[in-house]
Amino acid sequence: MSTTPxxxxxxxxxxxxxxxxxxxxxxGKKYVRTSNQDMFTTALEGLVARFGLQGERLGExxxxxxxxxxxxxxxxxxxxxxxxxxxxxxxxxxxxxxxxGLEAAxxxxxxxxxxxxxxxxxxxxxxxxxxxxxVSDRLRAALLDFNHARTTGAxxxxxxxxxPKDLAPATPGTGEPRTHLSMGEHQAVTxxxxxxxxxxxxxxxxxxxxxxxxxxxxxxxxxxxxxxxGLTRDDNLRPDTSLEKLxxxxxxxxxxxxxxxxxxxxxxTPLTDGASAVLxxxxxxxxxxxxxxxxxxxxxxxxxxxxVHGHEGLLMAPAAAVPRLLARNxxxxxxxxxFEIHEAFASTVLTTLAAWEDEEYCRTELGLDGALGKIDxxxxxxxxxxxxxxxxxxATGGRIIxxxxxxxxxKAAETGRPARALxxxxxxGGLGAVAVIExx
Amino acid sequence: xxxxxxxxxxxPASYGVTELAQLxxxxxLLAKGATGSVGKRPGGGVRLPEVAYQVADVDTxxxxxxxxxxxxxxxxxxxxxxxxGFLHVLAFPLATAVxxxxxxxxxxxxxxxxxxTARVLRSVRxxxxxxxxxxxxxxxxxxxxxxxxxxxxVLVGGELAYRGVSxxxxxxxxxxxxxxxxxxxxxxxxxxxxxxxxxxxGGGTGRAYAAVSGDQNPIHxxxxxxxxxxxPRTIAHGMYTAARALAEVGPARRGEKYxxxxxxxxxxxxxxxxxxxxxxxxxxxxxxxxxxxxxGERGFVYDGWRSGKNTRHFRGTVTPL
Numbered sequence: 001m002s003t004t005p006x007x008x009x010x011x012x013x014x015x016x017x018x019x020x021x022x023x024x025x026x027x028g029k030k031y032v033r034t035s036n037q038d039m040f041t042t043a044l045e046g047l048v049a050r051f052g053l054q055g056e057r058l059g060e061x062x063x064x065x066x067x068x069x070x071x072x073x074x075x076x077x078x079x080x081x082x083x084x085x086x087x088x089x090x091x092x093x094x095x096x097x098x099x100x101g102l103e104a105a106x107x108x109x110x111x112x113x114x115x116x117x118x119x120x121x122x123x124x125x126x127x128x129x130x131x132x133x134x135v136s137d138r139l140r141a142a143l144l145d146f147n148h149a150r151t152t153g154a155x156x157x158x159x160x161x162x163x164p165k166d167l168a169p170a171t172p173g174t175g176e177p178r179t180h181l182s183m184g185e186h187q188a189v190t191x192x193x194x195x196x197x198x199x200x201x202x203x204x205x206x207x208x209x210x211x212x213x214x215x216x217x218x219x220x221x222x223x224x225x226x227x228x229x230g231l232t233r234d235d236n237l238r239p240d241t242s243l244e245k246l247x248x249x250x251x252x253x254x255x256x257x258x259x260x261x262x263x264x265x266x267x268x269t270p271l272t273d274g275a276s277a278v279l280x281x282x283x284x285x286x287x288x289x290x291x292x293x294x295x296x297x298x299x300x301x302x303x304x305x306x307x308v309h310g311h312e313g314l315l316m317a318p319a320a321a322v323p324r325l326l327a328r329n330x331x332x333x334x335x336x337x338x339f340e341i342h343e344a345f346a347s348t349v350l351t352t353l354a355a356w357e358d359e360e361y362c363r364t365e366l367g368l369d370g371a372l373g374k375i376d377x378x379x380x381x382x383x384x385x386x387x388x389x390x391x392x393x394x395a396t397g398g399r400i401i402x403x404x405x406x407x408x409x410x411k412a413a414e415t416g417r418p419a420r421a422l423x424x425x426x427x428x429g430g431l432g433a434v435a436v437i438e439x440x
Numbered sequence: 441x442x443x444x445x446x447x448x449x450x451x452p453a454s455y456g457v458t459e460l461a462q463l464x465x466x467x468x469l470l471a472k473g474a475t476g477s478v479g480k481r482p483g484g485g486v487r488l489p490e491v492a493y494q495v496a497d498v499d500t501x502x503x504x505x506x507x508x509x510x511x512x513x514x515x516x517x518x519x520x521x522x523x524x525g526f527l528h529v530l531a532f533p534l535a536t537a538v539x540x541x542x543x544x545x546x547x548x549x550x551x552x553x554x555x556x557t558a559r560v561l562r563s564v565r566x567x568x569x570x571x572x573x574x575x576x577x578x579x580x581x582x583x584x585x586x587x588x589x590x591x592x593x594v595l596v597g598g599e600l601a602y603r604g605v606s607x608x609x610x611x612x613x614x615x616x617x618x619x620x621x622x623x624x625x626x627x628x629x630x631x632x633x634x635x636x637x638x639x640x641x642g643g644g645t646g647r648a649y650a651a652v653s654g655d656q657n658p659i660h661x662x663x664x665x666x667x668x669x670x671x672p673r674t675i676a677h678g679m680y681t682a683a684r685a686l687a688e689v690g691p692a693r694r695g696e697k698y699x700x701x702x703x704x705x706x707x708x709x710x711x712x713x714x715x716x717x718x719x720x721x722x723x724x725x726x727x728x729x730x731x732x733x734x735x736g737e738r739g740f741v742y743d744g745w746r747s748g749k750n751t752r753h754f755r756g757t758v759t760p761l
Contacts, residue, residue, distance in 0.1 A: 178637070178688070179636060179637040179638065180637055180638050180639060180640065181635065181636075181637060181638045185635075185638065189634045189635065189636075192634060193634065255748070256715065256747050256748030257634060257635070258631065258632050258748075258750075308636065308688075308718075309636055309689075309718050309719050309720055309740065310634065310636035310717060310718070310719050310720075310723070311719075311720060311723065
């Protein structure tokens, strides 16, 4: 299983200049009837304004949405056309479930490192409030038959196949296509396997709210967020929540697993609307424009796990991706100053950490010589993460990258030594994307 | 089910073979079986007719639309290879024809499907001409009556491609053989494993599978029909659950040659949410509390139970050969 990683080929650097997002909002609240394109254009426009990119032809803009209508096939290009970037800026859509934003960043930074482009924006957007609704498969089949029919008789026959129940629309769910278990139910199985306690999960949620609230209060997000639709802060944030309040919530996932359910609305991420964008470039491009460089986007790794038949938990791919990424870059967990582990659920963070601490798991599943190690919890999601901010699927990667870049820049400025952040995002389909960034 | 039952080809030597020109139509057989069932009551020892039905040249070229509908319903990827479940469906009318014979001693309606084991020994592709044969054998004691094997075989160019053994129970009948075997599946305490999938089976599940399998048995398709046989609601075809598990393992992982087995416990009343664990055989605990199915090194073991309850519906295996 264990293979010696090839050395990282020497290419030029891709640097992170800055990020911008709109405040994230719980589904069905502030951003009702606001489209993905509206939100992503706003995030983009804020970034353009912040760094004076009006009229610039960027190398590329890449991003996407997880819940996307087929009419939005060129969502990112359409957003670029609606922004004040030069209309000669190319763009493309990416989709890798919750890892969409990070995957977009990996793609554009690779192009920068290879010298194919000088500058790029990566990001993502998602709305549950304005999610596409599709017709049932039976209605779709009947309508397609109708379209293909050449005679009136055949057209009538096609329509006659429609039954009243076929008219019910299908709303997008978070169910895995192969297992029909929702993401929460999948994670509940993983939580049960790793015997993660309710208390430990509530503590992760509590810390997320406390940390995000402190970051907002301290002005950390002042140059990372553009107010939108009257919202100036993430409206899922509960600065006043307490462990006692979290402990009173009823479990919402894992109720049918035959053991005590531990995952609640408090320690699981709510459905959220929002968008984010991050500006990357070569160092020369940034210097020519006198733009600040926060960090280098050092390297990234993706992984996938065999979850369909229960061998591994749905959201455990980052547990496999991180050791590979660290090994390739000659790093250990001790070399990391900030751990940005996406809080799909509090227990996702905890099962990932538990896996890295488990010697047998690391040996048999990850092909390591022993446990990867234990992280200092004081370095974990220090400015909050998805439990507090919310998680508009494709927008989360951009939120995390911008936060992490600012964190390492500040740490390096404070200590005079390089600082590193490890970013980890799990995704549907048993996928995961992780990255290392380092102060410049 | 013993391995020799599955690899041996052909009916027992004492059986005569009756050639039919084509596969019979299931609708007529079921009607005949329904009326014929009335007269079949427990009497002395059960004696099976020693006859195999055979159709020498079943052309599958016309089955494309039927196969596509089957694959779509069960979640099999589009393919021209006929899955074991489809071969079972194809041969089912011939097996049914045996069971509706006047001299078949057990009533078609009301028999309980206990288990099903099938082997695919060679891929069967759409368009190939098949020989199909079916017979009943081994009437033997069960603690609640008599169990009997309906065997169906599919041959391509004289080569055995598929052999399926469906074991049914006729309650209240007595076998000439004597006492029930001791090794029947234990009904001891069972604890549900963690699920790998959740099937939400709507009220129309029975009718949907009836449409692709032809098995219009009223216990699956009509509430009144189900009530007539003592069920509060329609029940899912056992073979639907088996075929769906087979589909979830999928062609890439079961391979060209495979064994597919299922043992049925409590029926799935519709609508229902069934939790399913389809796991690698070598990752399934072999403790006795998990029931009788053996867990080899290779292949998959699947369990189904009522979501959130300990009501066990089925356990089966899919094993590459």
